[in-house]
Amino acid sequence: MTAKVVTIASGKGGVGKTTSVANIAVALASRGEKVACIDGDIGLRNLDVILGLENRIVYDLVDVIEGRCRLRQAMIRDKRLPELYLIPAAQTRDKTAVSPSDMVRLCDELRQEVDWIIIDSPAGIERGFKNAIAAADRVLVMTNPEVSAVRDADRVIGILDAEEKGPAALVINRIDPVIVKRGDMLSVEDVLDLLAVELIGIVPEDENVIVASNRGQPLALDGKSKAGQAFQNIARRLMGEKVPFMELESNNIFHRLLGRK
Amino acid sequence: MAWLFRPKKSANSAKERLQLVLIHDRTDLTPAALESLKDDLIETISRYIEIDPTAVTINIAHDGRSQRLVADIPLRSGGRRRGR
Numbered sequence: 001m002t003a004k005v006v007t008i009a010s011g012k013g014g015v016g017k018t019t020s021v022a023n024i025a026v027a028l029a030s031r032g033e034k035v036a037c038i039d040g041d042i043g044l045r046n047l048d049v050i051l052g053l054e055n056r057i058v059y060d061l062v063d064v065i066e067g068r069c070r071l072r073q074a075m076i077r078d079k080r081l082p083e084l085y086l087i088p089a090a091q092t093r094d095k096t097a098v099s100p101s102d103m104v105r106l107c108d109e110l111r112q113e114v115d116w117i118i119i120d121s122p123a124g125i126e127r128g129f130k131n132a133i134a135a136a137d138r139v140l141v142m143t144n145p146e147v148s149a150v151r152d153a154d155r156v157i158g159i160l161d162a163e164e165k166g167p168a169a170l171v172i173n174r175i176d177p178v179i180v181k182r183g184d185m186l187s188v189e190d191v192l193d194l195l196a197v198e199l200i201g202i203v204p205e206d207e208n209v210i211v212a213s214n215r216g217q218p219l220a221l222d223g224k225s226k227a228g229q230a231f232q233n234i235a236r237r238l239m240g241e242k243v244p245f246m247e248l249e250s251n252n253i254f255h256r257l258l259g260r261k
Numbered sequence: 262m263a264w265l266f267r268p269k270k271s272a273n274s275a276k277e278r279l280q281l282v283l284i285h286d287r288t289d290l291t292p293a294a295l296e297s298l299k300d301d302l303i304e305t306i307s308r309y310i311e312i313d314p315t316a317v318t319i320n321i322a323h324d325g326r327s328q329r330l331v332a333d334i335p336l337r338s339g340g341r342r343r344g345r
Contacts (some may be wrong), residue, residue, distance in 0.1 A: 147275050147282075154283050163324070183270030190276050194283060196325040 001034070003111040006118050006238065007136035008171075009160075010205035011152030013123030015144045015147035016173040019209060020231065021120040022050040023220040026233035029084035030220065034114040036075060036085040040132035042097060045089035051088050052053040052216020053078060062090035065102045071109055080221065085114070095127040100134035107135035116238075125159055133165050138238075140200060141168040145175055147188040154195055172235065176205040177248040188245075200247055203227050278282060284321050288328055295319060311337040 008017050008024070017039075022238055025037040038061065039047035048054040059074040064087070078084040087110075090097060103119075121132030131137055139160050143153035151172070160166040172191055179185040186194075188202055206227035212219045219228035220235075226246070233243045285291060290298075299319045306312055312334050319332045 147279055150279055151282055151286065154286060157326070158287060182270070185274050186272050186275050190272065194276065194279050196323075 001112060001115060003114045003117045005107050005111070005135050005137045006116065007121055007132050007139045008118070008142055009121040009129060009132060009139055009156050010123065010142040010149070011125060012149045015142050015149050015180060016203070017142050018046050018050050018120050019213065020142055020171060020173065021047060021118050022218045023228070023231035024235050025084060025118045025234045026081065026218040026240070027220040028116050028238070029081040031235060031239065032084040034112045034118055035116045035118060036087060036110055037118040037120065038087045039089035039120050040128060041120060042089045043091065043094045044122065045091050047120050048086060048088045049216060050213055051086055051218060055089050060088045060090040062093050062097045065098055066107060071106070095122070095131065098131050100130050103131045103134040104114040125156060133160065133163070136165055139165050139168050140171050142171045142173055143191065144173055145191055150186065150191055151196055157197055168197055169193060170197045171201040171203065172199070173203045174205045175202055175248060178228065200237050201230060202248070203230040204248055209218065283325065284328070288321060306334060313337055
């Protein structure tokens with residue numbers, strides 16, 4: 001096996017990177033792929049709680065890098081899916097505990113074990129981000145339809161080009177079609193015009209995301225929610241399938257009668 | 262009639278503001294630096310050929326993610342427009 005390494009970055013914090021990593025990993029694993037996700041946010045780990053695996057951590061990324069355990073021992077297996085693993089971040093260390101070459105070495109070893117390595121980058125464009133993209137074959141840049149997130153995404157896309165990690169693929173998260181229609185939210189087209197990169201996913205605003213994070217049960221596990229479907233679609237596109245982008249402005253009478261937008 | 266007086270849709274403001282911000286973020290060129298570049302350009306070109314300094318425009322145009330500096334420098338032909 002030789003895994004593809006996909007990093008999810010954004011520049012700005014709070015746009016949904018960790019949620020996306022969890023859901024894309026779950027979606028890939030639910031399609032029979034063997035997936036390891038790595039929490040790159042050392043000192044501020046969160047991927048474990050989003051995946052609901054926080055009680056099972058024994059070793060972490062820094063333990064592997066500093067030789068206190070073998071790679072296999074730090075891979076927490078998700079019991080809901082046969083082939084999903086998490087390598088958690090260290091919580092009591094900081095970004096300087098890991099270097100970009102450490103990440104390359106770790107991923108080279110991990111590549112032999114799985115089909116996909118999905119890395120959750122911390123916010124910012126400093127060391128943690130540099131670590132997260134060091135081994136990446138592909139980088140997904142995540143943004144929200146708002147000025148600060150789009151601006152930061154543009155910076156990240158520029159840095160990825162400069163570091164020859166481009167071209168980035170864009171995920172636009174938390175689009176609310178009702179507000180877009182009213183003219184008070186940047187549309188997908190607006191964001192694409194501004195950033196001029198390839199689009200790989202549109203994730204609608206969905207309150208199920210909060211419910212899922214409360215429970216530690218990623219949305220993509222059931223696949224009924226709109227956001228869950230959107231993450232499944234991203235996974236399929238990563239796997240090389242051509243999947244049309246979800247129609248967000250549903251005027252379907254049945255949906256309206258059911259109170260869905 | 263109230264709609265006539267409604268301010269511009271906020272998404273349009275966001276897009277217009279971002280367009281300007283991103284140009285400067287990408288090129289690391291402030292509007293002030295661009296102005297000073299324009300002055301230098303006018304000075305240099307004027308040493309070789311007569312131009313109308315007030316009509317010179319310089320802008321950053323973009324095609325996808327690549328940017329280019331576009332200068333429009335009208336030449337003064339003969340002495341015809343001297344009187345202007």
